[in-house]
Every structure is written in C-alpha cells, then in structure tokens.
Amino acid sequence: MNRTPDDSTLARTGAGHTRRWPKALLHGWIGGTATMLFLLVVIGALPLGDGTAFLVLYLALTVSPTVVSYRLLPRTRPHPGIRPKREAPKATAEAAAEAERAITRYGELLHAHPYSPGEAANADELADYRTALDAYEQAKQVAPGQVPTVLAGGRAALDRLSAGNRSASDIAWSRGRGTMKLALPRPAPGVPAVLVFETDVKQPFSVHTRSGRGGRRQILLDGGMGPTSAHVGVPAQDTDVLFVEVTASGPWRIALRRIGEARQLTDGGWLRGHGTETVLRRGGSRVVEFEHRGDTDFTVRRLNRSFRPAGVLAEGRGGARLNIPVPGRCVLRIDTIGDWKLRDPAA
Known part of the structure; x- marks a missing residue:
C-alpha cells in the first residue's frame, strides 16, 4: 500500500529541498551588501571615483557568495518510494554453456527419433512433430534460464509420438x-x-x-x-x-x-553424448576412438551379455582422445558427467 512521506521522512531523505538560482542570488545580495557596508563603515570611505569602481566592487562582493550559496544548497531528491528500474542481470557464461549443451543433446534426440510424418499421420501427430521441431529452434533464441522449459515441451511432444508407436507392454x-x-x-x-x-x-x-x-x-x-x-x-x-x-x-x-532402444555404434559411425550411457556395438573394427571433453573423470567399461561389468577399458580425467581396443561385438558403458564422442574408424 502506498504512503505519503511525512515531514520526518522528508527531513531524513532531503526530499522537498530545491537548489534554485533565486534563493542563491538572495543569499549573494545579502552577503555582498553586508560586506560592502562593513568596508564603508568600519574601514572608512573608499576612493570609488565616479561610481564605476563602486559598482564593480559591489558585483564582485555579490557574485562570490551567490556561487558559494548555489553550490551548498541541497539538490532536489526523488521520492524515496520511486526508484529507477534495474536491468535484469545477464546470464553467466556457465549458464549459457549449460543451455548450449542441453540444446545439443535435444538436437541429437530429435535427429535419432524414429518418427517420420507420412500420408497416414493424423493431425495430433503432425502437431506434436511441429512442436518438437519448434522447441529446438525456440531454445536457441530464448534466454538460458528458459531453455529447460522450452525443451521439456519438445521432449513431451516426442514422448507422445513414441507412445503412438509403442505396444501396450x-x-x-x-x-x-x-x-x-x-x-x-x-x-x-x-x-x-x-x-x-x-x-x-x-x-x-x-x-x-x-x-x-x-x-x-x-x-x-x-x-x-x-x-x-x-x-x-x-x-x-x-x-x-x-x-x-x-x-x-x-x-x-x-x-x-x-x-x-539403446543407441548403437555402427561401422564407420559415431555417437556424441553427455553423461553416463550404455552403447551397443554391432561389429566393426577392433578399436574405437573415444574423445572426452571437460575436466571431469571418465571411465569406459565393457559389459558382458548379461550387462554386468566385464572390465575397465579406459579411465582418466580431463580432456582426452584415446584408441581403445574392443571386441567386434560388445556392449560399452561410458561413465562421466562431461561431453564425449565415440567413433568407429572402420572404412
């Protein structure tokens, strides 16, 4: 609820005081006249000639206190309840980088989604498909803090598209x-x-x-x-x-x-990811190229056919680019909180 400031508030904040030239001139005239009278009465008559010197001296004695009074008078201050709007704080570099990673992951999810609009697609499916595509473009234009909300709507649309192709089980x-x-x-x-x-x-x-x-x-x-x-x-x-x-x-x-539904690394193919993921490898060369970005720990494990750990293939910390020997057909698990890339160098 708004409240009019009382006299005590005005006294504390200085609101109501005005720094004006008329008041400063009044102070200067009083100060100059008093000084002139002091010189005439106390010191004695001054040799002022035809009056021109008197006028010049009088103006000089008046201007000085006028300027001093103008400088010392308080300025008018705004109402304490009225404050200028502050600009919204800019997104930090960390938030912008995090939003960029989220957009990249969503783009990969969108690219890998099996849905493709055809002649049999109904209006609901087409609407969800457009929503998923628009979410990717919109996320690149909004502020970093709004990116999770925009991408959540896109993922929900992809989930609805997937639900239309799933069986009841x-x-x-x-x-x-x-x-x-x-x-x-x-x-x-x-x-x-x-x-x-x-x-x-x-x-x-x-x-x-x-x-x-x-x-x-x-x-x-x-x-x-x-x-x-x-x-x-x-x-x-x-x-x-x-x-x-x-x-x-x-x-x-x-x-x-x-x-x-696990992602597969095919012959000559590559996968980009972020965080922990299990990847299926269906044949290819006996080596894979693994690249890790960031300053976090990483571990690449091989899993057996029951998806239980069968050995550590590589581990380390920070940025790395490794060639890892692997069986032709295997299951790999990558543990990290950073970004990574896996590539099959087979031609």
Missing part, C-alpha cells in the same frame, strides 16, 4: 521429486533393459537397486550430475518389476525401456 515414465523408492515395470522379464533417468536440475543424483540375492544393493547410477539424460543397461532378471531408489534434488523422471 511398453513402459511409461515414472516421475518424482527428491529421494523416492519405486517399482519400475520391466518391458520383458528375463532380458536386459535400458534404464533412462532424466533431470533438468544441476545437482548430483544416484540410482540404486536392491534386487539380487539377499536384497543386495546394486549401483545403477552414482556420482551423476544434472542436467542430464542417462541411459544405462540393466542386467536381466526373472522378475516383472525392478525396485529402485532414486536420490536426487528437484524433479526427475525414470523409465525402463527395451534393450533395442
């Missing part, structure tokens, strides 16, 4: 916030699956399971850092659900997908 997203325990339905019992965990919050997260003998705790994701979209292989189990515990800050979503 496919798994939907499970959403949560903070630390939670939940049961994820398996796409098919007895075969490996791909666990997908996504968050837009820049905070560490982990995903554990207590499946196995005696309820032993197994690590699926640990030491991750959002925002990210992690895809990791889950070993096969003869159960219909997978019990997991998510430890995170803020909102997230998680799902189990069919193993066929």
Whole structure:
C-alpha cells in the first residue's frame, strides 16, 4: 500500500529541498551588501571615483557568495518510494554453456527419433512433430534460464509420438521429486533393459537397486550430475518389476525401456553424448576412438551379455582422445558427467 512521506521522512531523505538560482542570488545580495557596508563603515570611505569602481566592487562582493550559496544548497531528491528500474542481470557464461549443451543433446534426440510424418499421420501427430521441431529452434533464441522449459515441451511432444508407436507392454515414465523408492515395470522379464533417468536440475543424483540375492544393493547410477539424460543397461532378471531408489534434488523422471532402444555404434559411425550411457556395438573394427571433453573423470567399461561389468577399458580425467581396443561385438558403458564422442574408424 502506498504512503505519503511525512515531514520526518522528508527531513531524513532531503526530499522537498530545491537548489534554485533565486534563493542563491538572495543569499549573494545579502552577503555582498553586508560586506560592502562593513568596508564603508568600519574601514572608512573608499576612493570609488565616479561610481564605476563602486559598482564593480559591489558585483564582485555579490557574485562570490551567490556561487558559494548555489553550490551548498541541497539538490532536489526523488521520492524515496520511486526508484529507477534495474536491468535484469545477464546470464553467466556457465549458464549459457549449460543451455548450449542441453540444446545439443535435444538436437541429437530429435535427429535419432524414429518418427517420420507420412500420408497416414493424423493431425495430433503432425502437431506434436511441429512442436518438437519448434522447441529446438525456440531454445536457441530464448534466454538460458528458459531453455529447460522450452525443451521439456519438445521432449513431451516426442514422448507422445513414441507412445503412438509403442505396444501396450511398453513402459511409461515414472516421475518424482527428491529421494523416492519405486517399482519400475520391466518391458520383458528375463532380458536386459535400458534404464533412462532424466533431470533438468544441476545437482548430483544416484540410482540404486536392491534386487539380487539377499536384497543386495546394486549401483545403477552414482556420482551423476544434472542436467542430464542417462541411459544405462540393466542386467536381466526373472522378475516383472525392478525396485529402485532414486536420490536426487528437484524433479526427475525414470523409465525402463527395451534393450533395442539403446543407441548403437555402427561401422564407420559415431555417437556424441553427455553423461553416463550404455552403447551397443554391432561389429566393426577392433578399436574405437573415444574423445572426452571437460575436466571431469571418465571411465569406459565393457559389459558382458548379461550387462554386468566385464572390465575397465579406459579411465582418466580431463580432456582426452584415446584408441581403445574392443571386441567386434560388445556392449560399452561410458561413465562421466562431461561431453564425449565415440567413433568407429572402420572404412
């Protein structure tokens, strides 16, 4: 509620005082006249000639106190309740770089999505397809702080497109916030699956399971850092659900997908990624080129056919470019919170 400032407020802030020339001239005239009278009466008559010298001396004695009075009078101050608008703070370089990485990951997801509009596409599918495309372009134009919201709308559209092509047995997203325990339905019992965990919050997260003998705790994701979209292989189990515990800050979503939805490194192909991911390799040369960017730790592991760890192929910290010997057909898991690139050099 607005309130008119009282006299005490004006006295404190100086509002109401005005620095004006008329008041300064008045002070100068009084000061000059008093000085002139002092010279005439106390010191005695001055030899002023025909009066010209008197006028010049009088003006000189008046101008000086006028200028001093003008400089000393307080300026008019604005009302204490009225303040100029401040410009919004500019996005930091770190926020801009983070937004750029999010846009790049979304672009790769958009490029790899299997949907292609055809003659049989209905209006809803075409609308979702346009929404997904527009989200990519819009994210490049908005402020970094708005990028997660824009891309979330695009991912939701891609999810709706994927849902139209899934069978009834496919798994939907499970959403949560903070630390939670939940049961994820398996796409098919007895075969490996791909666990997908996504968050837009820049905070560490982990995903554990207590499946196995005696309820032993197994690590699926640990030491991750959002925002990210992690895809990791889950070993096969003869159960219909997978019990997991998510430890995170803020909102997230998680799902189990069919193993066929994991990305594949083909002969002569390449993959770009960010964060932890399990990659299938279907033949090719006996070496892959791995490139890591950033100042974080990284580990490249080989998994066996049951999607359990079978050995560390490479590990390190910071930027690196390595040639890693691998079998022709294998499953690779990359653990990092940085950006990476995997390439099959086969011609």
